[in-house]
Amino acid sequence: MNRTLENTAEATEIWRPDVTVATIVPRDGKFLLVEEIVHGRHVLNQPAGHLESNESLHEAACRETLEETGWTVELTGFVAVYQWSNAAGSGHFVRFTFVGKPLAHDAARPLDSGIVRACWLSRDEIAARSVELRSPMVLRGVDDFLAGRHLPLDTVVAISDGHSA
Numbered sequence: 001m002n003r004t005l006e007n008t009a010e011a012t013e014i015w016r017p018d019v020t021v022a023t024i025v026p027r028d029g030k031f032l033l034v035e036e037i038v039h040g041r042h043v044l045n046q047p048a049g050h051l052e053s054n055e056s057l058h059e060a061a062c063r064e065t066l067e068e069t070g071w072t073v074e075l076t077g078f079v080a081v082y083q084w085s086n087a088a089g090s091g092h093f094v095r096f097t098f099v100g101k102p103l104a105h106d107a108a109r110p111l112d113s114g115i116v117r118a119c120w121l122s123r124d125e126i127a128a129r130s131v132e133l134r135s136p137m138v139l140r141g142v143d144d145f146l147a148g149r150h151l152p153l154d155t156v157v158a159i160s161d162g163h164s165a
Contacts, residue, residue, distance in 0.1 A: 018093050020051065020095045021050075021060045022098070022138075024141055025071065031122075031142055032102065033121055034046070034068045035118075035119060042132065044134065047064050048064055048095070048134075056158035057096045065100060068112050070105055070107060078097070080097055080151075082137045084137055096156060097137070097141045123143070
């Protein structure tokens with residue numbers, strides 16, 4: 001077999017997790033969350049979603065926050081990278097979790113499909129609704145943020161055409 005074809009065939013068989021982003025947006029002791037319907041289940045999540053082609057992780061976090069909540073945010077820091085697999089074993093995620101400052105809200109903006117509404121909840125309110133959380137990464141991210149895990153935003157670097165962005 002041609003070595004190039006062999007490498008291509010091997011590359012298509014490599015397992016890859018979903019790369020996602022999330023944004024923790026604190027304001028007045030509360031955090032911006034979304035209520036959404038996922039596989040017929042009503043869940044709570046941070047504004048979050050998948051990285052798209054030709055997009056930096058920073059851009060994805062801002063885009064997802066706007067699309068899911070109507071809030072424009074300025075990223076101010078980085079919390080952590082979380083790796084998680086759901087109980088069914090059908091979803092494997094690597095989530096880059098940022099911190100954002102709310103700048104402006106467009107209440108008339110239509111929200112992404114599946115999003116019921118955006119809401120602001122305290123840490124205790126989030127914990128009280130733990131059975132509704134889309135994943136354990138939601139509360140863990142809030143707790144890590146509250147514990148002071150605030151890494152510089154440039155902890156995550158996008159490189160394109162040999163230049164950092």
